[in-house]
Amino acid sequence: MKLTLWTYEGPPHVGAMRVATAMKGLHYVLHAPQGDTYADLLFTMIERRDHRPPVTYTTFQARDLGGDTATLFKSACQDAVDRFAPEAIIVGASCTAELIQDNPAGLAGSMNLGLPVIALDLPSYQRKEGFGTDETFLQIVRHLAQPCARTEQITANLIGPTALGFRHRDDITELTRLLSEMGIGLNVVAPMGARPSDIARLGAAHFNVLMYPEHAESAARWLETNFKQPYTKTVPIGVGATRDFLAEVSKITGLAPKTDTTRLRLPWWTRSVDSTYLTGKRVFIFGDGTHVAAAARIAREEMGFEVAGLGCFNREMARPIRALAKDYGVEALISDDYLEVEAAIAALQPEMILGTQMERHIGKRLGIPCAVISAPVHVQDFPARYSPQMGWEGANVIFDTWVHPLVMGLEEHLLHMFRDDFEFHDDAGASHHGGAHKPREAAAEAAPAAAEEAGSMPAEPASLDQAVPVVQPSGDIVWLSDAEAELKKIPFFVRGKARRNTETYAQTKGVTAISVETLYEAKAHYAR
C-alpha cells in the first residue's frame, strides 16, 4: 500500500484507451464499474475531442457481483459490435474487474463475433499508463500486422503517437515533412489515425520511425524481429537530435540527409546577444524519459543552460535516464512521488524547471519559473496553433516556450535599476506575464474544480515572489536589520535564492545572525 496524492500516470487501462481513442475503426470493451467512465473526459475535455472515446464499459454494480458479470460482459461486447461496427475490438479489465476474474479474453473469444478480438492483459496493481499504451499497441500489431511486400518507394511508418500525447498531433506533421524532404513517403502512422486495416499493412514500410519509445518500443522491436524492419533510435527533439535522426535515417535508407533548415531559427536566436542572460541558468528537468533526455541535450548544447538535476517518473526509462544523469554529473531522480520531486527541486533551487504540469505547480509554490516539456498533459498543452516539439519547427517552439517564463535579460537589468520606479516595482512581476495579481491565500482556494473541469487553465500564480517572503527567519538564524534591508534591494526573482543561499551558508559557517557581510560572503561563495 502506498499513499499517493497526485499521480504522473493513470492506470494501464487508460493507456489502452489512449491507443484505442487515437485509432479509427477499433473499439475497446472494458470490463469496469461505472466510476471508471470518468476517463472519457480526459479525451473530450483535456484534448477537446469531438467524439466519445470508442470505449464500452460494462459498468457492473455491487448487485451484479453475486450474479453473472460474465454475461454482462458478453452482452456489452455484442452491443458494441452491433452498434459501432468496428473492424476489430480490444477487450480487457480495469483494476476492479481484474479482481473478479471474469476472463474477458476467453469470454469474447468464445463469442464468434466475426472480427478480430485482441485480448489485453494489463496488470493494474503492478503497472501504469505508459505500460498500457506500449502493451496495447504491441498486441494490436501482433494480432493484425500481416507480412507484405515493401512499397516501391522508400516509405516509413511513424509509430508511437497516441491520444492525450504531448504535442503528438504536430510532431507527426513535422516528421512527415522532414522525411518527405529526403524523398521518403509515409506508409502508416499508428496508432494515431490508423484503422485496423492500416495496421495490417505496417510491414510494407522500409523502416519504422519510433517517435515515442514509451508507447511503441515493444511494437518496434516486434516488427524488427518479425518483419525485419529497422527502427530509428534517435528521437528528433532539438537541433542536434534532429540532425542525428536524419543521419540515422540516411544510414537506414541510403538516401542523402537532405533537409531545409531555412525555417530553423533556434541556433541564431540563442546566439543573438539578447540571449546572453540565458548562460548557465540552472535548470531542473523532469518528465517522461524520452522528453527529459531530449530536453537535457537541448538545455546544455543549444540553450547554454546548466543542468542542475534531472529525472523521470516512468520506471521503464530508469536505466537510460540514470546513464544520462551520470553524463551530466548529476544524480537521476527516478520517482513518481510528487512530494519527492518537490523536495528535490526545493533543495536544488534551480533558476528554472523544465517539467510536467506537476512541476509547473511546484514552481508556482516555490516561485521558480517552469516550462512544460512532457506529459501528463493539461488542456493548455493542446494549443490551437501548430506547435510541434520535433524537427526544426519543434526547436523553434521549444526556444520560445522555454524563454517565455523567464524574466528577460534586459528586463532583469531594468528591474534592478528602477526597482523603486512605480512601474518597475518589485511586485509588478515580469511585464510579459500580465498584470500583477493579488496573492491567493491557501484558504481562499475554496471554489473547487468548476473552472478546472472546464479544462481551463488554473489561475496563474500571483506575483512571482508569492512564495518568497522577504525575510522569514528559518530555524535559529536571525537576519539583522541592515542585512534584511540589503536583501530587499535584490530583485524579487532572485531574492528567494539569495536568501536561501545566505542561510545555508550561514548554517554551514555556524553563523546565527546574518549581517550584510554574511550576505556578500555567501554571494561570493556561490559565485560561478
Next chain:
Amino acid sequence: MNAPAPALGCTNTPVLKERGQREVFCGLTGIIWLHRKMQDAFFLVVGSRTCAHLLQSAAGVMIFAEPRFGTAILEEKDLAGLADAQTELDREVDRLLSRRPDIRQLFLVGSCPSEVIKLDLHRAAERMSVKHAPHVRVLNYSGSGIETTFTQGEDACLASMVPTLGATAEKELLLVGALPDVVEDQAMALLAALGITKVRCLPARRSADALAIGPNTVFALLQPFLGDTHAALTRRGARHIPAPFPFGAEGTTLWLQAIATEFGVDPDLFAKVTAAPRARAEKAVAAATQTLSGKSIFFFPDSQLEIPLARFLTRECGMTAIEVGTPFLHRDLLGPDLALLAHGPTISEGQDVDKQLTRARAARADLTVCGLGLANPLEAEGMATKWAIELVFTPVHFYEQAGDLAALFARPLRRRALLAPLAPDMEAAE
C-alpha cells in the same frame, strides 16, 4: 406569489427505468468539495491507481499543492495476502497523521477494489479511532462506483457521521448538505431573521463544532441526494421537514415556508423577511429567462439535482422539459418537487447511455444537460450542452444565487448566439 401547482404534476408519472452502460462519476468525486467544506478533515481513499487518477482528473490537475485527500493505492502484495492490508493501512495512516497534525477527522473511503476484496474499513476506523483519540476521529464510508453514483458519495459520508453525533433533547433545526460557507451563511441569516436561531449544519465546518440530535431535532435537506443521511437521521429520532429544494425564488420561498410553519413563524414576519431577497432573486432570474423562455431541455442523469432543477427551469424560466433523467429517484425526498413539475416530460431513472443518446439526438433539445464525457461530442453534433458537474461545484442555492443558477443554463445558449457567425466553419471542422 407563487404560481399555482400544476393540475397534473409528475407525482404519478410512470418512470422509465433503464439499466445499461452508465456514464457517471462514482461517489469518490464528492471528496473534491467535501474536503473544502470540512476544513480539518482528510479523506483517504483505499483503492487503486484508477481512484487516484479519477480524483486528480475530476479536480483538474493539481489545484492544491498538498490536498487534504489522497489514495492509499493497493498493490499486488496487498491483494495476494502477502501483506496484511490492515497493518499496511495502519502504517500509512500513522505516517499521514504525523505529517499533518492539523487533521482532526479522517475518513477512510472505500472504493471498488477495497469493496471487492472486502477490506473491512469499518473495523479499521474503529481501531484507529481508539488509537488516535481524542485528537483524531476516524470514520469510514464507501464512495465506490459499484455502490455509489457521483453525489451519493456525499450522502454516504454524511450518513457515516450521524451515529457519532451527540444527543440532545432541545428543539433544534439541522440543515443537512455541504454548501459553500457563503451560501450557508445566507441561509442562517434568513432563518435568524425569521427568529429561528437554534440552527446547526451537517457537515460542520470544523469537527470541534459539535453537533447533537435527538427526538426534538427537525432537519431540512439542502440537497436532494441525501437519502441515506435522511434515513440515518430518522433512525436517531430526528424528523424531516419535507419541502421543495431551495433552488430559485419559488423553491427557496417554499423551503423556508416549510421551516417557518414548523417553527410557528408569524406569516407577516415571513413575508417581511423574504420580500426583498425574493424580489431580487426574481429580478435576477428574469434576466436569464429572456434567453431561456420557450426553450426545451433534456437532462442526462448525473447529480440527482435534475428534478428540482427541471422544476425551477420550467416554472421560473419558462423552459419545457423533454426528458428528466436521474440516477436514482428518491420519491420520499422529491415528492414536493415532483408535484410542482408539470406533467409532460419523460422521467427516467438509471441509464443505458447509448439508448439515451439516441433519444437525445431525436429530441434535439435546445439545451442538453450532461456529463463532461458527452458534452463536447454532442456540441460537435450541433447541440448546445450544459455540463452537469458545474451545478454541484457552483453556489446555486437560495435567493441570492437564483440568478446565477439560471445564468448557468442561459450562458451556453447566449454563447452559441454570439458565435453563430463562425458556426459554418465549426461544422466543417468535424
